[in-house]
Amino acid sequence: MNYWLVKSEPDVYGYDQLVAEGRGRWDGVRNYQARNNLRAMKLGDLCFFYHSNIGLAVVAVARVAKEHYPDPTAEKGDWSCVELEPVKPFVRPVTLAEIKAHPDLQQLLLVRNARLSVMPVSSDEFSTILTMGETQL
DNA sequence: GCCAACGTTGGC
DNA sequence: GCCAACGTTGGC
Numbered sequence: 001m002n003y004w005l006v007k008s009e010p011d012v013y014g015y016d017q018l019v020a021e022g023r024g025r026w027d028g029v030r031n032y033q034a035r036n037n038l039r040a041m042k043l044g045d046l047c048f049f050y051h052s053n054i055g056l057a058v059v060a061v062a063r064v065a066k067e068h069y070p071d072p073t074a075e076k077g078d079w080s081c082v083e084l085e086p087v088k089p090f091v092r093p094v095t096l097a098e099i100k101a102h103p104d105l106q107q108l109l110l111v112r113n114a115r116l117s118v119m120p121v122s123s124d125e126f127s128t129i130l131t132m133g134e135t136q137l
Numbered sequence: 138g139c140c141a142a143c144g145t146t147g148g149c
Numbered sequence: 150g151c152c153a154a155c156g157t158t159g160g161c
């Protein structure tokens with residue numbers, strides 16, 4: 001089992017929308033590092049759902065419902081997408097400020113590379129953030 | 138709305 | 150292959 005964090009602007013595609021749809025295609029990634037992370041996702045892997053720009057917080061857990069395949073929104077180039085399904089909203093959103101302030105989360109790519117939209121999370125980091133969100137799976 | 142950080146492009 | 154210019158992302 002691997003863990004991930006994916007970013008989305010909530011006014012473009014928020015967690016509520018994923019819940020409403022039941023399953024969502026994670027497409028539109030046009031960054032090689034992020035794409036390679038998408039390709040490494042396995043069915044059943046868990047992802048934090050982070051709201052960028054508005055909210056600036058991890059708000060929920062989602063699960064990989066379908067492994068990578070060619071992104072149908074890409075007109076050219078070698079891009080991939082996956083499908084995600086909602087698992088559980090956080091009882092309490094964990095803000096970027098809290099993550100930046102936590103001594104055990106300094107290695108998180110969310111802190112170190114603000115522009116990466118799909119990133120791996122270690123199992124320790126995953127449980128730390130889940131606990132901060134007062135959430136159990 | 139501004140700007141820092143980062144990635145990509147293209148001239149040389 | 151280097152690097153300046155440019156575009157985009159995302160926090161503030």
